[in-house]
Amino acid sequence: PAPKVNSWNDEDYDKVIEGVKHIYKTKIKPLEVTYNFEGFHSSPLTDSDIEAKPIVLLIGQYSTGKTTFIRHLLDKSYPGEHIGVEPTTDRFVAVMHGDEERVMPGNAAAVNRDLPFNGLSRFGQAFLSRFQVSQTNSPVLQEMTIIDTPGILAGDKQRTDRGYNFTQVIDWFAQRSDLILLLFDSYKLDISDEFKTAIHSLRGQEEKIRVVLNKSDMVNQQQLMRVYGAMMWSLGKVVATPEVMRVYLGSFWTEKPPNCFEDCRDLIEAESKDLLRDLKSLRRNAAIRKVNEIVKRARLARVHALIIGHLKKEMPAMFGKKKKSAKLLANLDLEFQKIQQRHHLPPGDFPNAEKFKQNLALYDMDKFKALKEDLLVRVDEALSTDLPRIMQQFPQGNPELAEAE
Amino acid sequence: PAPKVNSWNDEDYDKVIEGVKHIYKTKIKPLEVTYNFEGFHSSPLTDSDIEAKPIVLLIGQYSTGKTTFIRHLLDKSYPGEHIGVEPTTDRFVAVMHGDEERVMPGNAAAVNRDLPFNGLSRFGQAFLSRFQVSQTNSPVLQEMTIIDTPGILAGDKQRTDRGYNFTQVIDWFAQRSDLILLLFDSYKLDISDEFKTAIHSLRGQEEKIRVVLNKSDMVNQQQLMRVYGAMMWSLGKVVATPEVMRVYLGSFWTEKPPNCFEDCRDLIEAESKDLLRDLKSLRRNAAIRKVNEIVKRARLARVHALIIGHLKKEMPAMFGKKKKSAKLLANLDLEFQKIQQRHHLPPGDFPNAEKFKQNLALYDMDKFKALKEDLLVRVDEALSTDLPRIMQQFPQGNPELAEAE
Ligand SMILES: Nc1ncnc2c1ncn2[C@@H]1O[C@H](COP(=O)(O)OP(=O)(O)OP(=O)(O)O)[C@@H](O)[C@H]1O
Numbered sequence: 001p002a003p004k005v006n007s008w009n010d011e012d013y014d015k016v017i018e019g020v021k022h023i024y025k026t027k028i029k030p031l032e033v034t035y036n037f038e039g040f041h042s043s044p045l046t047d048s049d050i051e052a053k054p055i056v057l058l059i060g061q062y063s064t065g066k067t068t069f070i071r072h073l074l075d076k077s078y079p080g081e082h083i084g085v086e087p088t089t090d091r092f093v094a095v096m097h098g099d100e101e102r103v104m105p106g107n108a109a110a111v112n113r114d115l116p117f118n119g120l121s122r123f124g125q126a127f128l129s130r131f132q133v134s135q136t137n138s139p140v141l142q143e144m145t146i147i148d149t150p151g152i153l154a155g156d157k158q159r160t161d162r163g164y165n166f167t168q169v170i171d172w173f174a175q176r177s178d179l180i181l182l183l184f185d186s187y188k189l190d191i192s193d194e195f196k197t198a199i200h201s202l203r204g205q206e207e208k209i210r211v212v213l214n215k216s217d218m219v220n221q222q223q224l225m226r227v228y229g230a231m232m233w234s235l236g237k238v239v240a241t242p243e244v245m246r247v248y249l250g251s252f253w254t255e256k257p258p259n260c261f262e263d264c265r266d267l268i269e270a271e272s273k274d275l276l277r278d279l280k281s282l283r284r285n286a287a288i289r290k291v292n293e294i295v296k297r298a299r300l301a302r303v304h305a306l307i308i309g310h311l312k313k314e315m316p317a318m319f320g321k322k323k324k325s326a327k328l329l330a331n332l333d334l335e336f337q338k339i340q341q342r343h344h345l346p347p348g349d350f351p352n353a354e355k356f357k358q359n360l361a362l363y364d365m366d367k368f369k370a371l372k373e374d375l376l377v378r379v380d381e382a383l384s385t386d387l388p389r390i391m392q393q394f395p396q397g398n399p400e401l402a403e404a405e
Numbered sequence: 406p407a408p409k410v411n412s413w414n415d416e417d418y419d420k421v422i423e424g425v426k427h428i429y430k431t432k433i434k435p436l437e438v439t440y441n442f443e444g445f446h447s448s449p450l451t452d453s454d455i456e457a458k459p460i461v462l463l464i465g466q467y468s469t470g471k472t473t474f475i476r477h478l479l480d481k482s483y484p485g486e487h488i489g490v491e492p493t494t495d496r497f498v499a500v501m502h503g504d505e506e507r508v509m510p511g512n513a514a515a516v517n518r519d520l521p522f523n524g525l526s527r528f529g530q531a532f533l534s535r536f537q538v539s540q541t542n543s544p545v546l547q548e549m550t551i552i553d554t555p556g557i558l559a560g561d562k563q564r565t566d567r568g569y570n571f572t573q574v575i576d577w578f579a580q581r582s583d584l585i586l587l588l589f590d591s592y593k594l595d596i597s598d599e600f601k602t603a604i605h606s607l608r609g610q611e612e613k614i615r616v617v618l619n620k621s622d623m624v625n626q627q628q629l630m631r632v633y634g635a636m637m638w639s640l641g642k643v644v645a646t647p648e649v650m651r652v653y654l655g656s657f658w659t660e661k662p663p664n665c666f667e668d669c670r671d672l673i674e675a676e677s678k679d680l681l682r683d684l685k686s687l688r689r690n691a692a693i694r695k696v697n698e699i700v701k702r703a704r705l706a707r708v709h710a711l712i713i714g715h716l717k718k719e720m721p722a723m724f725g726k727k728k729k730s731a732k733l734l735a736n737l738d739l740e741f742q743k744i745q746q747r748h749h750l751p752p753g754d755f756p757n758a759e760k761f762k763q764n765l766a767l768y769d770m771d772k773f774k775a776l777k778e779d780l781l782v783r784v785d786e787a788l789s790t791d792l793p794r795i796m797q798q799f800p801q802g803n804p805e806l807a808e809a810e
């Protein structure tokens with residue numbers, strides 16, 4: 001029942017990402033570097049920033065089948081995987097693509113600049129010893145990174161046993177995820193207070209959340225309806241939004257359990273297919289989002305270059321540099337307005353003047369580079385030609401419809 | 406698809422009710438009448454009070470199939486019934502058993518002492534002209550009275566068009582109902598603010614409510630799951646209790662619509678069967694409740710007789726009657742204690758002394774009847790022998806299990 005492996009291999013998205021990387025490196029980054037963009041906004045993007053895969057986060061009470069779900073998706077075990085009836089997964093595991101099987105401990109992963117986990121250091125040693133990156137060769141993982149998590153326990157046990165703040169860690173991953181799957185067990189529905197707290201902490205990210213009512217074939221149709229209804233009833237109370245969350249009734253196993261019910265098989269298969277399709281569209285969506293981000297960044301870098309170039313031009317050639325730069329700093333608002341008028345730019349494209357001033361105070365304006373036309377031309381080209389051309393490579397209109405064709 | 410008519414005819418319950426009526430009339434009522442029970446508690450029960458059938462209240466947006474549901478149950482139309490796609494039922498209709506087809510207008514019904522609708526007068530003429538009793542000969546209606554209601558409309562229309570307070574009327578019927586069925590339409594799920602208000606007004610009576618997701622065969626299985634989930638999600642937000650309401654997925658029609666889906670037929674049939682079984686058990690439950698009420702009433706009447714007899718005995722034979730009765734009144738607490746000690750009665754069985762005092766002040770204690778042993782013996786017999794014997798006639802243990810045998 002695993003997804004057809006080939007369907008995950010979509011070279012178009014690889015090409016898109018390669019294209020974006022190239023445009024950024026040759027047409028946007030030079031402008032950023034020349035005009036100290038890093039000191040005012042953020043450091044230049046690395047290839048791995050642009051390549052970073054969509055992240056799928058799995059959350060659920062223990063034994064709801066999170067790890068089994070991953071095995072189903074990959075059609076293989078990841079290194080260090082544990083599946084079993086007791087609480088088994090005892091740590092957060094980032095399951096990622098790698099040419100070879102490999103487990104990287106949390107400490108090493110958090111300092112690795114090529115991985116998007118540097119921010120996890122804040123949760124301290126108690127957490128890092130409960131985090132690992134598991135790499136394995138898998139076409140699915142070329143599309144996404146999956147975060148397996150320890151099952152949520154009911155009662156006090158978890159609060160006392162774990163040396164770190166579980167809810168905060170979940171929140172950290174959720175912020176960085178593209179999709180959050182909440183798993184429930186049809187056979188043993190159990191929405192503990194801890195689970196409710198975890199759901200609460202996802203507030204504001206509801207549109208990323210999908211619910212999986214797993215093990216749907218472990219109960220008969222009438223029982224499944226009851227369980228499903230009870231779950232929706234409780235979720236409606238916990239989740240503030242009026243929009244109903246998308247639920248998939250599924251059962252994700254690699255070996256069919258012997259005591260399955262078959263009366264909902266068609267439904268379960270249709271629903272599973274829907275979920276896999278949604279997972280498949282993640283990468284396209286992530287790629288679209290990435291192009292959008294780069295466009296935003298290029299526009300900002302352009303404005304930034306104009307500001308820096310303008311300040312440099314205003315500086316006197318020889319005497320009174322100090323006085324002039326103090327004056328520019330004091331009237332930064334006014335200088336911004338001049339630039340807006342000269343280049344017909346909307347004020348909304350400009351950074352916050354106060355914050356800019358604080359950063360500016362750390363620089364010697366005289367050392368700024370003068371505006372170089374060729375650098376500007378390159379970023380204009382990226383914005384007016386290259387990036388739109390990449391956008392056109394995405395299927396138009398409703399992606400689901402396009403896919404169904 | 407109507408229920409088997411025979412299964413509704415259960416002479417046992419008729420016998421139970423006849424038995425209760427006889428016991429009450431011969432062994433409890435005489436004590437009540439002799440000792441002015443009416444003046445302190447409530448007037449003697451009439452046969453129709455004891456006979457009163459369980460009431461089933463139907464509520465839902467318009468066109469959800471409330472009236473069609475009744476036609477399905479009765480396997481016939483009730484007099485004055487209207488079914489159609491537009492808002493059709495324009496009034497509250499109490500559908501009751503009668504040997505002949507008959508429509509009784511609201512005003513006549515509200516003054517009829519044999520009907521349990523006297524209290525409706527409070528809603529005024531605007532309401533009474535929108536209320537009727539429809540009688541028809543039906544074995545189902547020998548078991549229960551069904552209240553058909555006008556569909557709830559979305560938006561302002563209903564508040565302006567109706568000359569009475571819809572929510573208060575719903576509340577009045579709900580208080581007196583044994584079962585409240587909330588109907589939803591799978592094909593056109595719509596939970597308007599008005600509907601929410603109606604559900605809110607049922608607060609405190611949640612355990613009487615059952616939800617019917619009707620027209621379940623007008624959508625396919627996957628759509629049905631979505632609709633059902635969305636309904637539970639919304640209901641969970643509206644209904645305060647954590648206990649999930651019982652939902653029946655059903656489709657109650659008399660002529661199968663041409664464009665039905667068949668993929669959930671088994672489920673729908675199983676669920677419909679469950680609902681009909683629950684309806685069937687109503688009468689038994691109502692009979693059990695009735696016996697319980699009579700037991701409570703008999704115990705109260707006995708205590709009441711002891712109080713009145715005691716006060717009568719304390720009164721002097723000739724002089725100082727006024728003074729003595731004032732003293733008894735002032736120290737009623739004390740007199741209650743004496744009676745409790747003499748007859749080994751728990752204080753909890755006694756009425757509130759303050760309230761009793763207020764009623765007592767309206768009587769001349771000297772005119773009270775002395776305690777008659779034979780009346781007490783009769784009520785004791787009812788409590789120790791007759792009513793328990795009736796209770797034993799009910800199937801023991803879990804009624805659903807007993808029924809399945
Ligand atoms: N779809 C399924 N149908 C039936 N049984 C399942 C299914 N998925 C998983 N299981 C069983 O449920 C148990 C728990 O599975 P698994 O370890 O994957 O859950 P988990 O959510 O990862 O638990 P933990 O939170 O403890 O890591 C295992 O015995 C597994 O075989």
Ligand SMILES: Nc1ncnc2c1ncn2[C@@H]1O[C@H](COP(=O)(O)OP(=O)(O)OP(=O)(O)O)[C@@H](O)[C@H]1O
Binds near residue numbers: 555
């Ligand atoms: N189970 C069903 N399947 C398909 N259609 C149905 C079903 N039940 C009722 N209908 C259709 O829905 C429409 C409304 O039915 P009905 O008049 O019984 O609803 P109602 O809830 O009583 O409406 P109102 O509130 O206006 O009185 C009718 O056209 C009826 O034939």
Ligand SMILES: [Mg+2]
Binds near residue numbers: 066083088148150
């Ligand atoms: Mg696990």
Ligand SMILES: [Mg+2]
Binds near residue numbers: 471494554
């Ligand atoms: Mg109607």
